[in-house]
Amino acid sequence: MSASPLIEISDLRIRFHGDDGRVTHAVDSVDLSVANGATLGLVGESGCGKSVTSLAIMGLLPKQTTEISGAIRFDGFDLLKTPDQTLRDLRGNRLAMIFQEPMTSLNPSFTIGDQIIETILRHRGGSRRSARDRAIELLRRVHIPSPERRIDEYPHKLSGGMRQRVMIAMALACDPQLLIADEPTTALDVTLQAQILELMRELKAASGAAIILITHDLGVVAEVCDEVAVMYAGEIVERAPVDELFSAPQHPYTVGLLGSIPRLDHRAEQLATIEGMVPNMAQPPAGCRFAARCPFVLNDCTRAPPPLVEVSPGHLSRCIRAPLERLVS
Amino acid sequence: MALLEVNGLVKHFVAQRSLFGRALAHVKAVDGVSFSLEAGKTLALVGESGCGKSTVSRLVLRLIEPDAGTVRFDSRDLLALDADALRKFRREAQIIFQDPYASLNPRMTVGQILTEPLALHDLVPSAQRRERVAEILRLVGLEPRLARRYPHEFSGGQRQRIAIARALAVEPKLIICDEPVSALDVSIRSQILNLLRELQDRLGLAYIFVSHDLAVVKHIADRVAVMNLGQIVEEADVDELFAEPRHPYSRALLSAIPLPQPHARRAKIVLQGEIPSALNPPAGCRFHTRCPFVIDRCRTEAPALVADGAGHATACHRVSELPPADTILPVAAGFTPELAKLVAAFSRKTEGAAPAGVGIQSARPTPT
Incomplete structure (x- = not known):
């Protein structure tokens, strides 16, 4: 981690x-921080707070019902x-976000060109x-074929993979410094997922933007992230x-997650299971x-919150028993 | 004798009609699919969205009628059954769907959901049904007292257990699992996969496992059929397919899966272009528009699915000339000995479980 992170979330x-x-x-x-040009993976299961964290960065949580405290420092701003x-000047400009569902995040009644152009005109x-x-x-940068023609099409004419490319093109419209991708490939087939991941790697190398990638897929994390939370x-x-x-891994939950995924690279007779449920x-x-x-x-685990x-x-690691190696040696 | 034999199955859906009702365009969802399944074994159907894998599973149960082909179940011709015989057949073959939120009636208690198939097929005298429901619930790792609750009181993984319990209630020989774990979180997914395997071992069930996730398939299947645009392009025993994938499409699918192994060194085949539409599948080999090994012959002549002596079948003109698949295969990489021991601590609880309680002991409903 470099001395001055691009974004720093504290408490x-x-x-x-x-x-x-x-x-x-x-x-x-x-507490989180991401340096320029780095990719942080934010991993966890449904309801763990990973998407809420990203929405807080973007300032997209409903104000009336949400109570937020702490600080999110981004380039001199809290x-x-x-x-x-x-915030409206920052969003879509220096902060950009890609959502999971490319169908619902594009406006069906405007052409994709209109939607990208709107972003550019608003900020630039x-x-x-x-x-x-x-x-x-x-559109050419995200490998959409014949972009001169495609630009005047409506979202419903495009396939899922294409729509996600359009979303990425829109997010990149103003060369953001921070890109948040919330499960960008979860709704796609594996072959399309491979294309999109390839594209993200390419764009990261070209633009030097920092990326926060939110996912539940540890395979995706291993492929594109530098650091993981x-x-x-x-x-x-x-x-x-x-x-x-x-x-x-130094937290038992991470160990459980790693053991519970079926893997191509080795076969387990029985997968690990994490018994019980997430607390209320x-x-x-x-x-x-x-x-x-x-x-x-x-017994000590249940007395006080571990640091x-x-x-x-x-x-x-937030585990009082870490380093875990000594538990099994 | 195979439990299920499917031969030349075809299903075309009408996509567009003229003003007078004449069909103008067809979606060729399934186009000449054949396979067989032994009792107690698992066949996985794999492929991308729209490849016809779910349509095949519905045709096998005769939930929709095929346009051509035969389905033989336990040496009976399924397509010749009348309504009454078909009802009896439904006892022997069941289905579990992907979305456990949509596949349970929210107005029925779990007890009612599980009693209905018993009553419908008149399997258990009504006095003993309550007891049978308790037994089935224990079989899938839920506590019998939960029979009085409604589906909304359960988590996704528990609902999938209820769906499995409903399928088991009629003591079927075959269960079709249509993406049964795709909607579940990873830690819950492993519970359901373990449960499906334990039930298979104990009850001798055969599964048709429909999935797009090759890692899951590798874990659960005995035999795998890879589908592309309504046709099987490769079929082999699971170890064989993952050790030596032959069809360029199977290889592409395999290499596209992100491995939970940072800096895993393997070549990737990133397919360019989009999945062609089943409305107008490409002529010749249906994969030729995306295939890196395409030659002229592929554009005009459809390859037949040809099996070698070992039962590994491939539909590709160039199968004998393709380069070895070694570079795209994942490098075997186990956990470090310490990590393996740590992971084992998460499996230990289920091992010692009483035969009646498969998996979770904490079958508590979500607090509401």
């Missing part, structure tokens, strides 16, 4: 207030305290003519360089949130 907490007065702790004391007008100004040229150029029940439970996370986030447990499902649990400690340089 982010997000609570949702439900209609019935219930308070859900969606994200708790999350995004949580930035006025809406400034200039003539419509030059914005159109840039849009064609962008694993989230469980609203907290980061482990953070490590990608090689270390896969070779020597209206009343998170007092101690370690994974304790109830952890095979290595001790995120550095096990080896750059490798952090």
